[in-house]
Amino acid sequence: MKKLPLSKSVCMKPAGAPKRGERNDTRRLTAIAFLVAVALVVSLIESALPSFPLAPGAKLGLSNIAPLFALIMLGVGDAYAVMILKCLLGATLGGGLTGLMYSVPSGLVSLTVEIVLMKLVFDKMSVAGISLVGAVAFNAMQVLMASAITGVDLVILLPILMAAGLLAGAFTGLLTYYIVKKLPYSVYGSAVG
Template sequence: MKPLYSCNAPAQSGATDTRRLVVLAFLVAVALVVSFIESMLPPAILLAPGAKLGLGNIAPLIALIILGVGDAFIVTALKCLLGAIVTGGVSGLMYSVPSGMLALAVEVLLFYTVFDRISVAMISLIGAIVFNCVQLGVASLVTGVNLLTLLPWLATAGLLAGAFTGLLAYYIVKRLPYSVYGGVRRSRD
């Protein structure tokens, strides 16, 4: 797979910084809107309570690919925080923040170490499974109930959702014009 593109190069002008901030704000807005719409839908798999496609996770993955690690974490943090405020589920922050941050950390690790051997869809798939595992672990700690019996169902949902969102992210990035991210090629050599 060819390396994708990045805006990780040092800023050379105010226009580059402005472009980065606009793309960052757009990705946060998209993640927030998609997450809000998705919160109103029934579970993706009936046997896995709360299972969603995780389409809002496309934005942090795109941010990782075109903007870099720091901006991907900013998108994830703002998606969790603003999503909790908009949906009124502020208590859900104790589930979404650790799950989202750890899943993104694993995606970052995979992206920078084995991306030349695996696809964006596989990175997203692994991130979705990590997200589900962490969320179940946190929920088990908070409730005092062993919820890990739901892991097979949520792992299945994570496999499907992660692969789907990874493919969407890949094709969105491939279709983005250079003007969105500055046209700076990412080199990992």
């Protein structure tokens, strides 16, 4: 079934009897909304926990499961949608819109890296492997953005946060893999129509 871009189907379809494509899009929308909601709750809980003493700002990043899951279950565009919504709403709810300047570029870079790897080398590389490369890219980008925006040289954080990203990315990737593996096909069927 051919997928329509979200915006078109949401804004331009006339009201009336639902067609097959429309129902599909409603399900995709619901799946996206669900994933974003879960990501937000997880990241809110996570931000309440104390951070690691060695690496300031380092988190497990459990909410990054959502975009990766969307990439596997739905597709490239929807994964970007989940990532951007997660960043925007996360900043709005969690306070600190300045965080957007770090999280949006980092999120986009890491998701793009993951998409390229998924398209090119998946099967040879596992979901966990792809996730950890994405997480390292995320953290590296975040340090560079922070250095660029604050004007303070933060390269000293680069190796620590890259190592933290490696571990956290492997963990969240493995978690995503097992979630995808254990969920029955009926779940995906109901989400993708």
